[in-house]
Amino acid sequence: MRIPLVAAALSLSFGLPLHADTQTVILDPLVVTATRTPEPEDRTLASVSVIDREEIERRQFRSVPDALRGLPGVTISGSGGAGQPASLFLRGTNAGHVLVLIDGVKVGSATLGTAPLQDLPIAQIERIEVVRGPRSSLYGSEAIGGVIQIFTRRGGGALRPRFSVGAGSFDTASVAGGISGGGERGWFDVGANMEQTDGINACDGRAFPFAGCGVDQPDRDGYRNLGVSARAGYEFSDRAKVDFSLLTSDNRTDFDGSIFAGNLSRSEQQVFGVEGTLRPLDPWTLTLSAGRSQDTYRAFYSDAFVPERFVDSFETERDSFGIQNDLALIPEQLFTLGLDYQVDRISGTVDYTDDSRSNTGVYGQYLGSIGANELAASLRYDDYQQFGGQTTGNVAWGYLFDQGIRVSLSYGTAFKAPTFNDLYYPGFGNPDLSPEESASLELGLTGALPLGRWELSLYETDIDDLIAFDSVTYAPANIASARIRGFEASGLLSIREWDFGASLTLLDPENRSNGPNQGNLLPRRPEQMVQLDLDRRFERWSAGLSLYVAGRTFDDLANSERLDGYTLLGLRAEYAFTPAVRIQGRLENALDEDYQTAYLFNQPGRAFYLTLRYEP
Template identity: 60%
Template sequence: MRHCEHRSWEGVASGCSVRPARKPGDRPGDREPCLCHNGPLHPTGSRGATTVLYPARCLVRRGGVRVTPTTPFFQSRQAGVPDVPCPESRITMSHSWKLAALCVPLAQSVLADPSATQLEPVVVTATRTSEAAHTALAAVTVIDRTEIERRQAQSVPELLRGLSGVSVTRNGGPGHQTSVFLRGTESDHLVVLVDGVKIGSATSGGTSLEHLPVEQIERIEIVRGPRSSLYGSEAIGGVIQIFTRRGGGDWSPRLTLSGGSEHTAQIAAGLSGGGQNGWFDLGASFERSRGIDACAGRALPFAGCGVVQRDRDGYDNLGLTLRGGYRVSERLELEANLLHTEGQLDFDGSAFAGNSSRSEQQILGAKAILKPLEPWTLTLSAGQSWDNTRVFFDDPNTAGGERFVSRFATTRDSLSLQNDWRITEQQLATVGVDYREDRVSGTIDYSRDQRDALGVFGEYQAQVGAVDLTLSLRHDDYAELGGHGTGNVALGYLFDSGLQVSLAYGTAFKAPSFNDLYYPNFGNPDLQPERAQSWEVGINGALPLGAALDGRWEINLYQTEIDDLIGYDNQTWSAANIQRARLRGLEASTEATYGAWRLSTNLTLLDPENRSAGALSGKRLPRRAEQSLEIDLERQFDRWSFGGTLFANGRRYDDLANRDRLGGYALLDLRTEYRVTADWRVQVRLDNALDTDYQTAYLYNQLGRALYFTLRYQPGTH
């Protein structure tokens, strides 16, 4: 845990980035230099790349020094703005002579040597406060904008696939339903935030990550492990927070054109900018794909392929984003954001279930960050997310050639007040309140269509020498479910060599969804929340590769036990708390660079055991691969770069009884990029180069070999 001041919900927006961990010989109490910044930070991390610094407030702590300049500190050549010297500063502690020793050489190295600009990524999701990713007492992965473009990914699930502790399944081609499992927990045991606003369906409990426009995303933070003590219900497996582009600096347009296999075409455009105290980003994207036949050739009742339709299941998606903010003064900052998507999807269905859908999703957020006193930061956030899905069936006998089947809609309003109080330089206390109201509507007549929840939480973070401590507690109260308490404690030790060892224990829960409680002929209003407890051991450090190589490694071992899982009870013909599960796993990841070479690996070993009573005891939980491996290798040649990614997944089952076995598979993706000029780039990607035939969900086809071309324009990216 390494704290920085001027915390906001998105620490990389107006928070700090932290230099790598202490070197041998440094005193355990020494503090790393912190670089606070107004613009977006592109850090290096588990999936990161070269970092640049934007106009900034510089906060330095080492050996009793704390410096807070009142004018910008660095400006990046990559940002296309002129360099500025380290300014005169307001010294708030002694030893002011160290300012020159810290600021001037650091500025020179940042601007003269690109490799020197690689900073450790800062995350805010793990503790709801800014901290360095590699010293966080949680398993955290960061995907930044540079990494998104380097991987040439076309969707959020593509970015998540292959990460340590993450399993992704998809029911067909582009735009089809996608499920994400963190550490083997259920796909609805996951909190997903967009710019701090919680999203997802209150009816099914799932989240439509496949519809979020990847071209409008700045970075993604994935925190694995229980986080209900900070975020409440659903955070059993972890939290994924997605940040849209923030903008800032000089006005800068951007354009992306892409096309390829299955008649896929995409266009995205945007404009960002701002002044000395403001920032904004406006983006729009449209994607269309003819798709593939989603089903694998035969119908099976209730399997999702109600009928066999020998046709392609196409997909369209329109995405719009707007984000902006203004720093009113040194003590007040305001920000607002909007994300809107509209999609149309064809699938193999039936007259009862439909075979096409039209979906809308919108996320609105606003927040104010106030610093009434020097050690006190108050953040007030408000948000609303809603989704609306209409289902149709092709019918030539009706007007328009289709017949309406059903509609499902969810609205989630949220309000949060968070107080952060820096007790000392090594201690931070957080107290907050979250309020959420969920409403559902549609063609299904629920016996109850509204509920609210109130959560109160507190967190304490401290550093005592080489020891880091994080303690958090939370109480959530639901009108129909009563109160539920959760907690988390983590302890870490940072050795002089840079090796960090951490231990953590946490509890979490998930409140039943509207479908679980009130769906006709299935719901059970007497259901209790699903409960979990988890233990974890983590080790991370720098790879001992010598001065010519730069790299890090991380290993996490965990066990999670989940009780009162909700399933279908054949005796009562309704939902019931009748299932249990135990999840054991190992996650290992490495990243290394040597000159123009770059290598990263992610390994996951998972034992997802069903511990329910009866015939299911000892079976594997469905759709979780027991082994997965990702190896990514890339080489830079001046204007050219060439890379490849190998994905390997072990077997999995698609049903609770373990009768429908899905075999293991390996996929090879290849990519290249050519920088035509400083502002123009051409990219080519070959997915599934070996044309492997595989399934991640029973009876659903996946894309075969596919080739895509992309043209990117963005000034100031050289």
């Protein structure tokens, strides 16, 4: 049954006893992002992928975009090498149509409308949950394509230090360390990292005619990242606990630019959150949360003849507060009622007409099961300061057969609020813009294997009132639309010392806007993507490979700039000197493929990295 499993998950995560009629033991991994309540990964009606710390270290991921590439429905478009801007398209929607959370706190730039995934230090990350499909009915704006939630390391248990040091191609060096522990009721983790690389030449731009980055600067564009995380919590009793989290990232990135836009950036991301959980009565769980995120970007210009000169700065400051009530009043039924409040403030060198806005969201959710039928429904109303109210909803039904195969059908609506740039950028913004809106329909099929599991999804998303530049008014307007159809298949299989994973994404991202581009493919979305992973464990050794294949794309709406398809082969190996000391090696792009995911922006060739880890 669905709700005994959810109720058990809530109780296990809170350390509380269950009702006599819901004593179910949870052994499967729990996910919280799909429904804002913990539930087993293989029982949620949403399409979910999870990357945990074990997989991050086993596959030796070097960045968050690196970890997300190859997941079903995920496309990564990078503007150069390490530290350069990376756009993520989830199920073919725009880069601004995915909501990013860190420990429950919404992050990103309110001017650009995206989160700097390339700058988030993966050394400080414990877990990443990716929910595909509309989730505005629980989270509000941006969750058209889905939600990505990143959890920092939590700690707990005996005192455990950790340390790693690495080096590799492009004069790359990295070091990371931390310590975690806790007692009977408390837990903590503190960590820090540094990575530096000379990088590659990010862009082969053309000044005449303008293309790519618009300049020709054939130099190496370096990157430096400093990250710090801290997390601590305490369980005062069986009915009250509190959790604090902090993540900061300080970055320096060289890029190919001009004296007007700069060619060097310094950016910082800071996320702080606190969450308190109470259980006043056995069937009632109350969660209070508050958070602040800051995103700062400063651009400079320098070259051999010009000393470093300040160009521009942009800063987003976001405060949020939430209250959530989970009510298990009836066996096999869970009701959730919640409220979110958010205030965005921007500052910098650009003088916007309006530099702050607020939003209040009220939502409700029902999760239940009747026999073999599983049900989920949610509804949310958002009241934005600029354009008033927005209502979104989601409903899902699933049927679990005796053989462990489940079929599901879901329908959801979502929206994306215009950014400050869309609304108020001097000489460009349009304060009369409406939110972008979407409607999605999905059919899913999942099943368990004796030694693994598989999942199939077929979906269609229609997006209206997309914001695009209007050549008549010379301002952004709600004039574009798109229809995206897709198919996803994924599976995991473990046989003795062998682990095998595979995913397939087929995408038809059609531009449905009126005009000469109608019927064309949306830019930078491959129609076919395949990921294959194979790992083998020995007594002290382990080795693996990953194969990623992407079809051709176009870089523009007119579909005149074609980007060829490409194949990436990655090899990895690890040797354990002791249970606490390991050495790892990773060969990226082993075939030395020459490819681009954005027109005229280069990608690294063959590269090798070596890492020594200590963690008892």
